[in-house]
Amino acid sequence: MLxxxxxxxxxxxxxxxxxxxxTILSCAGIVxxxxxxxxxxxxxxxxxxxxxxxxxxxxxxxxxxxxxxxxETITDRAAFEEDLVRAGGRDVSLYQAPVEPPAIRSGDTVVxxxxxxxxxxxxxxxxxxxxxxxxxxxxxxxxxxxxxMIVNEELAAAIGDLAQVQVGTDHWMDVRVIGxxxxxxxxxxxxxxxxxxxxASEGLIFGSGPSEEEEEAEAMYAMGVPTTYQVRIxxxxxxxxxxxxxxxxxxxGSASWRWGVENRESLSxxxxxxxxxxxxxxxYLSLAxxxxxxxxxxTGLLGVLNVGLVTVRxxxxxxxxxxxxxxxxxxxxxxxxxxxxxxxLVAGVIxxxxxxxxxxxxxxxxxxxxxxxxxxxxxxxxxxxxxxxGSAALVGLLAGIIPAMxxxxxxVVAGLRE
Numbered sequence: 001m002l003x004x005x006x007x008x009x010x011x012x013x014x015x016x017x018x019x020x021x022x023t024i025l026s027c028a029g030i031v032x033x034x035x036x037x038x039x040x041x042x043x044x045x046x047x048x049x050x051x052x053x054x055x056x057x058x059x060x061x062x063x064x065x066x067x068x069x070x071x072e073t074i075t076d077r078a079a080f081e082e083d084l085v086r087a088g089g090r091d092v093s094l095y096q097a098p099v100e101p102p103a104i105r106s107g108d109t110v111v112x113x114x115x116x117x118x119x120x121x122x123x124x125x126x127x128x129x130x131x132x133x134x135x136x137x138x139x140x141x142x143x144x145x146x147x148x149m150i151v152n153e154e155l156a157a158a159i160g161d162l163a164q165v166q167v168g169t170d171h172w173m174d175v176r177v178i179g180x181x182x183x184x185x186x187x188x189x190x191x192x193x194x195x196x197x198x199x200a201s202e203g204l205i206f207g208s209g210p211s212e213e214e215e216e217a218e219a220m221y222a223m224g225v226p227t228t229y230q231v232r233i234x235x236x237x238x239x240x241x242x243x244x245x246x247x248x249x250x251x252x253g254s255a256s257w258r259w260g261v262e263n264r265e266s267l268s269x270x271x272x273x274x275x276x277x278x279x280x281x282x283x284y285l286s287l288a289x290x291x292x293x294x295x296x297x298x299t300g301l302l303g304v305l306n307v308g309l310v311t312v313r314x315x316x317x318x319x320x321x322x323x324x325x326x327x328x329x330x331x332x333x334x335x336x337x338x339x340x341x342x343x344x345l346v347a348g349v350i351x352x353x354x355x356x357x358x359x360x361x362x363x364x365x366x367x368x369x370x371x372x373x374x375x376x377x378x379x380x381x382x383x384x385x386x387x388x389x390g391s392a393a394l395v396g397l398l399a400g401i402i403p404a405m406x407x408x409x410x411x412v413v414a415g416l417r418e
């Protein structure tokens with residue numbers, strides 16, 4: 001059987017080379033079908049990666065909660081953060097607007113309408129941070145003698161020189177700007193900046209002053225500005241299936257006495273990311289595109305089948321000669337089927353090469369309109385190559401079976417007389 005199989009494959013390659021025009025005709029439909037399928041797989045893969053990156057940059061990575069305390073003051077922030085972890089938080093970051101939003105200046109340029117948010121380095125694990133310049137905060141930055149800050153691209157363009165930046169309300173304070181962040185939907189304003197929580201920035205974020213003024217500011221703070229944290233939990237945690245955060249709030253509220261909150265109604269949490277919605281939309285879109293590609297591929301299969309049937313009719317004398325010279329029925333069956341498979345695989349390779357060129361041009365054009373993350377290129381994924389070649393081989397196999405059975409049923413004597 002192995003000998004017959006090898007002989008059939010040899011005859012298949014010989015037949016493909018001997019009938020170039022027929023091979024090209026057979027390739028045409030498969031190239032279109034496989035190309036459409038590869039483009040669909042590539043577009044679906046790129047769309048999923050891009051949508052996931054966009055979602056992570058603008059709403060947080062999967063299972064991100066925003067937790068707030070309203071109308072009451074947290075007396076022990078460290079205990080509160082410990083309980084956020086106990087309630088299921090894997091990454092916890094402050095996400096707090098300052099008591100008195102400061103102005104920011106560099107040289108003679110002063111921006112008074114900038115929005116500031118106090119954060120921790122762990123926010124970089126909760127959200128995807130697309131840095132245009134510099135870097136995100138690290139734990140080592142908390143030891144800086146000056147407040148450390150990252151600004152969004154609009155604020156960076158407005159203030160100009162980032163080496164001489166100061167912030168302040170009643171007096172100016174030098175700050176270190178270590179990076180420029182790509183703007184996102186989570187920016188608190190058109191001009192937005194993130195201040196690292198550290199000993200040097202405590203007064204800037206939470207306010208400072210004499211005790212009486214501090215108490216008055218704290219009371220106003222509790223009434224008007226909530227204490228807010230970003231918390232990322234395990235996506236498999238049951239609390240991740242609760243978009244309104246009631247499960248997480250109940251866990252957290254059970255120990256609210258530790259950090260001075262008496263009324264559990266003051267606690268609020270909700271899931272702020274939209275990863276599930278994004279994945280669901282991409283799934284439906286991919287299924288629709290796969291259906292269109294499958295229809296196109298089926299059309300190519302019918303084309304190859306038709307050409308195969310015509311070919312067998314035209315090659316009856318050739319096939320009968322092989323039989324007369326001692327070729328077995330299995331050898332001829334393999335020869336006809338493998339010829340169809342070889343043609344389809346050649347078409348698949350051509351389709352993949354064409355898709356690669358199309359995506360290269362498309363990526364360059366898309367990059368001129370949309371800023372694509374460096375780690376999300378528009379290309380053919382390995383799955384696309386496997387799907388393309390696999391579908392091409394399957395189409396060739398299916399399209400070759402019927403002509404092969406037709407060839408075996410033909411009379412050897414009748415074939416030799418033609």
